Amino acid sequence: xxxxxxxxxxxxxxxxxxxxxxxxxxxxxxxxxxxxxxxxxxxxxxxxxxxxxxxxxxxxxxxxxxxxxxxxxxxxxxxxxxxxxxxxxxxxxxxxxxxxxxxxxxxxxxxxxxxxxxxxxxxxxxxxxxxxxxxxxxxxxxxxxxxxxxxxxxxxxxxxxxxxxxxxxxxxxxxxxxxxxxxxxxxxxxxxxxxxxxxxxxxxxxxxxxxxxxxxxxxxxxxxxxxxxxxxxxxxxxxxxxxxxxxxxxxxxxxxxxxxxxxxxxxxxxxxxxxxxxx
Amino acid sequence: xxxxxxxxxxxxxxxxxxxxxxxxxxxxxxxxxxxxxxxxxxxxxxxxxxxxxxxxxxxxxxxxxxxxxxxxxxxxxxxxxxxxxxxxxxxxxxxxxxxxxxxxxxxxxxxxxxxxxxxxxxxxxxxxxxxxxxxxxxxxxxxxxxxxxxxxxxxxxxxxxxxxxxxxxxxxxxxxxxxxxxxxxxxxxxxxxxxxxxxxxxxxxxxxxxxxxxxxxxxxxxxxxxxxxxxxxxxxxxxxxxxxxxxxxxxxxxxxxxxxxxxxxxxxxxxxxxxxxxxxx
Numbered sequence: 001x002x003x004x005x006x007x008x009x010x011x012x013x014x015x016x017x018x019x020x021x022x023x024x025x026x027x028x029x030x031x032x033x034x035x036x037x038x039x040x041x042x043x044x045x046x047x048x049x050x051x052x053x054x055x056x057x058x059x060x061x062x063x064x065x066x067x068x069x070x071x072x073x074x075x076x077x078x079x080x081x082x083x084x085x086x087x088x089x090x091x092x093x094x095x096x097x098x099x100x101x102x103x104x105x106x107x108x109x110x111x112x113x114x115x116x117x118x119x120x121x122x123x124x125x126x127x128x129x130x131x132x133x134x135x136x137x138x139x140x141x142x143x144x145x146x147x148x149x150x151x152x153x154x155x156x157x158x159x160x161x162x163x164x165x166x167x168x169x170x171x172x173x174x175x176x177x178x179x180x181x182x183x184x185x186x187x188x189x190x191x192x193x194x195x196x197x198x199x200x201x202x203x204x205x206x207x208x209x210x211x212x213x214x215x216x217x218x219x220x221x222x223x224x225x226x227x228x229x230x231x232x233x234x235x236x237x238x239x240x241x242x243x244x245x246x247x248x249x250x251x252x253x254x255x256x257x258x259x260x261x262x263x264x265x266x267x268x269x270x271x272x273x274x275x276x277x278x279x
Numbered sequence: 280x281x282x283x284x285x286x287x288x289x290x291x292x293x294x295x296x297x298x299x300x301x302x303x304x305x306x307x308x309x310x311x312x313x314x315x316x317x318x319x320x321x322x323x324x325x326x327x328x329x330x331x332x333x334x335x336x337x338x339x340x341x342x343x344x345x346x347x348x349x350x351x352x353x354x355x356x357x358x359x360x361x362x363x364x365x366x367x368x369x370x371x372x373x374x375x376x377x378x379x380x381x382x383x384x385x386x387x388x389x390x391x392x393x394x395x396x397x398x399x400x401x402x403x404x405x406x407x408x409x410x411x412x413x414x415x416x417x418x419x420x421x422x423x424x425x426x427x428x429x430x431x432x433x434x435x436x437x438x439x440x441x442x443x444x445x446x447x448x449x450x451x452x453x454x455x456x457x458x459x460x461x462x463x464x465x466x467x468x469x470x471x472x473x474x475x476x477x478x479x480x481x482x483x484x485x486x487x488x489x490x491x492x493x494x495x496x497x498x499x500x501x502x503x504x505x506x507x508x509x510x511x512x513x514x515x516x517x518x519x520x521x522x523x524x525x526x527x528x529x530x531x532x533x534x535x536x537x538x539x540x541x542x543x544x545x546x547x548x549x550x551x552x553x554x555x556x557x558x559x560x
Contacts, residue, residue: 009470010371013363013366013367013371014367014371016363016364016367017363017364017367017368017371020360020361020363020364020441021364021382021383023360023438023441024382024383024386024438024441024442025382025386027394027397027398027401027438028386028389028393028394028397030397030400030401030407031393031396031397031400034400034407040405041400041403041406041407042400042403042405042406042407042409042410043405043407043410044407044410044411044413044414045410045414084292084293084296084297085293087288087289087290087292087293088289088293088297090289091286091289091290091293091294094281094285094286094289095281095286095287095289095290096286097286097290097294103293103294103297106297106301106302107293107297107301109301109305110301112495112543112544112547113499113540113543114495114496114498114499114500114501114516114539114543115499116499116501116516116519116520116536116539117305117308117499117536117539117540118304120308120519120523120532120533120536121301121304121305121307121308121536122300122304123523124304124307124308124311124529124533125300125303125304125307128307140300144296144297144300144301147293147296147297163280166280167280170280176281176282176284176285201388205390205391205392207391207392207502208501208502211502212523221390221392224392224396225392228396228399228506232396232399232400236396237400240390240392240393240396240397243389243390243393244389244390244393247388247389247390248385248389250388251385251388251389252385255381255384
């Protein structure tokens with residue numbers, strides 16, 4: 001419906017909304033523009049268009065090593081978080097056990113708590129378990145923290161699932177194992193892909209937990225973080241622009257899949273708000 | 280319809296994993312807060328001294344207060360930006376609402392580091408903003424106080440959390456039954472009265488949820504102060520970080536972490552309770 005507002009106020013509101021949009025997007029635009037600026041990350045106006053920073057970036061082997069590390073950690077975290085998240089979602093949906101309410105909250109804690117607390121707790125754990133800090137500990141942190149995301153996503157998927165299909169399968173003589181592989185899992189396919197994309201995006205971007213668990217090999221965000229301390233060049237703008245483009249692509253496909261799997265309306269994002277922690 | 284075996288098979292692995300890799304580490308954090316460091320070595324002597332230090336040394340209260348001020352400013356600024364935007368999208372936009380909604384939401388998922396870094400290049404003394412001001416001849420020398428100040432931290436975090444605050448408010452506004460608004464108008468309320476007495480109270484749960492998230496997430500942030508805050512923008516989580524690093528006092532750092540954890544969880548419970556109070560019945 002239209003506005004409980006007079007025309008004058010309504011155009012004022014439209015201008016204000018445009019201002020907020022500008023506030024949200026301006027920094028990103030600046031970042032992208034200056035990645036093509038020959039003379040560095042600052043100054044105004046940007047002069048001398050160049051692709052040099054991109055060619056420098058493509059020749060920068062330590063960046064690409066860190067990208068590879070990030071991909072390995074994200075890939076492994078997807079497998080771990082999806083497996084355990086799927087089981088946890090099934091348990092929350094179908095089983096009852098003592099401490100279920102506590103478990104539900106505990107799984108979600110890494111989403112709600114500041115990353116530093118989860119990161120440090122795992123650091124102490126690693127110390128007492130004699131785990132040397134490495135990409136393994138980073139994977140342990142990401143995988144464990146992101147079980148929360150997988151659980152929320154897959155639990156939502158399970159709630160939409162038609163139990164009658166599973167009942168039919170069991171009645172017709174399929175074993176629970178067959179039913180799981182042939183009915184439950186295929187029905188959850190879209191939720192699984194959507195959760196996987198989300199876990200990938202979050203893991204690729206994670207800093208706060210990673211910060212305390214990293215060993216000698218850097219992930220991409222920590223490699224960038226390290227460089228920020230040594231003085232900045234538009235090469236970082238270039239890599240940020242690429243990260244922006246890739247996350248944009250992933251998020252658009254995530255949203256697309258999620259709408260297909262849940263028939264989501266705008267606003268249903270907010271159910272998932274707890275999912276987005278900046279780390 | 281599910282057998283006992285099925286139920287145990289699905290519940291035991293995640294329970295074990297979460298028990299070992301989440302519950303145990305969080306418990307370890309609490310245990311550390313009750314230990315001590317003597318002569319540079321951590322000893323497992325149970326005591327409350329770390330908590331006493333926190334309450335007796337005014338330094339910690341000061342940093343916590345500053346952190347709360349920063350988190351509070353971020354919350355207020357995000358609400359001031361996010362609420363009108365949500366109102367605009369919920370009530371004013373006719374065409375292309377879906378697209379505009381997506382435009383607000385997408386940055387939510389774009390790298391925290393990328394957005395923080397963008398502000399660093401804008402606010403620096405030879406940054407884009409200073410270049411722009413000099414280009415317009417508004418200033419003649421670089422202005423130094425944009426970057427490395429609490430202001431920069433508030434700006435960066437507001438930028439990051441505005442879409443966060445927007446989401447639940449927008450959802451709440453969308454769920455207000457439109458006949459209520461029409462009724463208010465038909466019964467002669469001005470648009471201002473309709474806003475204060477119908478729309479705002481009904482959107483309160485969304486507003487509270489958004490505000491809690493912005494506050495809680497800013498409260499525990501240690502990256503923004505490192506990136507754009509400088510010494511005057513140091514927040515409580517930075518103190519924790521240095522206690523775990525150079526200062527090597529894990530027990531005291533753990534005690535502060537437990538403090539942050541307690542504040543965070545109480546705020547979440549409080550907000551959950553208040554949201555229920557305001558919920559549309």
